[in-house]
């Protein structure tokens with residue numbers, strides 16, 4: 001089979017499930033990963049023969065795509081804030097909205113960091129996308145990243161190495177931060193931070209059926225769902241943790257669901273934060289919020 005006929009085979013196999021333009025871009029992502037050929041190379045070498053082994057790999061990817069598995073898990077990587085990130089089923093695939101959150105933080109603090117005592121912590125770091133992109137762009141800051149999932153932290157560690165940055169990882173359950181056991185008993189709790197950021201889980205378990213299959217069947221439920229009926233449980237806990245551990249004038253940043261804007265303004269207000277700023281994403285939806293500790 002030539003590259004050209006492989007492309008036709010790939011397109012025909014997926015036509016019922018994906019729009020045509022998306023199929024083309026999926027094909028070129030796979031040629032880059034599986035054949036090491038960029039789009040331009042493929043087009044220039046359309047008549048080259050593809051080996052049987054390579055065809056089997058494409059067929060396997062086609063089956064996975066038919067099951068709605070995200071392409072990022074199939075190729076094992078993605079891009080975030082212009083940086084490469086490894087991903088697998090233990091971590092949420094970094095979203096474009098989260099890049100907007102990183103940009104919001106970056107713009108807010110880039111001129112305020114004078115030395116490595118400037119501390120940032122990302123709570124619920126997953127792939128490490130927020131912590132690592134901040135560390136890369138703010139080399140003078142000391143960045144920490146916390147997650148309850150050891151598997152997620154293993155992926156984040158790979159991403160630290162891939163991007164040549166330094167991040168200190170903490171394996172802990174943020175909902176337990178008021179307890180006097182484990183990590184919360186250690187020196188870490190006495191650290192003071194300048195920036196606390198989080199994109200925590202917020203989907204109620206009872207809303208599972210509203211998610212699309214590519215998310216529900218493949219992304220880690222630990223990253224998506226809150227067990228409690230209160231979808232703000234993480235926001236409330238992290239705000240209280242932030243109020244205790246932020247320095248004076250320290251800033252708290254959250255990514256939020258578009259429907260949580262007003263509730264989040266009230267929550268940050270109730271928890272004592274000032275200068276609260278609700279910010280919309282490029283689609284005009286409430287997506288980020290910032291509060292300052294007096």
Ligand SMILES: C[S@@+](CC[C@H](N)C(=O)[O-])C[C@H]1O[C@@H](n2cnc3c(N)ncnc32)[C@H](O)[C@@H]1O
Nearest residue numbers: 094124125126147148149173174199200201223
């Ligand atoms: C919505 S994902 C965000 C991942 C990443 N920060 C991003 O923006 O792509 C939430 C993360 O919180 C972590 N998490 C869930 N429950 C937690 C808990 N109780 N304590 C700490 N982290 C938790 C999950 O493992 C997951 O990595």
